[in-house]
Amino acid sequence: MVKLSRDKRAYETHRSKDNVVKVPSISSSGRSSVFATANSTSVAAQIGGTAKLPCIVRKFNNGVVSWIRKDVTPPTILTIGLGPYIADDRFMVEHARHLQNWDLVIKHVRPSDAGLYECQVSTHPATSIFIELRVTEASAEIIGAPDLHVRAGSTLRLVCTILHSTETPLYVFWYHDQRMINHDAGVKVTIDRSTSVLQLQDADTTHSGNYTCDPANAVPAYINVHVLNATEGNDS
Structure with a gap:
């Protein structure tokens, strides 16, 4: 329980006092030493289809990889490690150790799923990338x-x-x-x-x-x- 509370505090590090989400600047190339996936990547998925939000982590030592929905109030923790954190089985993590990917998979995509998602590694301090999901109607x-x-x-x-x-x-x-x-x-x-x-x-x-x-x-x-x-x- 103590560890979970510490992780929850880390999730709030990118939110200002006026409740505005701040997307951190990682580098001019959009990459960091922690992530192989570019920050501010945009992904499209169609209504009823399956979305896959990429997050390739180069290294995180003993940190935990989590996904958070950022553009809602309050931000919603979706997954912690390989396990779901919310009672919605549409969300799951696809992980292959040799590929170092921690992709967020969203099944049966809804229009309301469009928005900003954060892939966070609970290093000290926590570090993140942000992925935008665009939802189309085929x-x-x-x-x-x-x-x-x-x-x-x-x-x-x-x-x-x-x-x-x-x-x-x-x-x-x-x-x-x-x-x-x-x-x-x-x-x-x-x-x-x-x-x-x-x-x-x-x-x-x-x-x-x-x-x-x-x-x-x-x-x-x-x-x-x-x-x-x-x-x-x-x-x-």
Whole structure:
């Protein structure tokens, strides 16, 4: 208990009397003899995704590495060493001894997670770096929306781009009206880090309707597809 109290006092060393967070100047290069990670590093993560805030510690002798949320009142201790300090299992420390990293991992990122975080080593005096987390909202966009006209018998090809994403989606579901069609006969779906392509061979009028591209952790996109018989005129 005595050690924890001493550590808590150390966490307050960068806060002024008027309750304003002071980010210390480490060096012109943003590095110190303690940290290999640059001070004031900025990290982006998307809503619903996973954020990883880096903190590589060169050496800290018998000190303890802790993470603190700094831009809240009062500052919130998140982790001490490898253990969580708050009752929120979204926060954890990823540590590999040979890499000397003490990264803070935040799962299921929320907009309210955006802000300033401190990685602190309880040396005497305590030393820290600050990491900014920016939270984005990923969204899908289908090329050609809102309406696409194709000729019957041709291949229907829909390209869905995922904007503002910081990680490859775990899945992209495609829907025709209300039914998921990823595994339908004649349908081929491919996906990479930021794009999913749906191809449907030999389109006919039954394939007309609303198509939805629904990636994990992103706002879905929609397009209305019109499959035209030869007598209905030219493609537009």
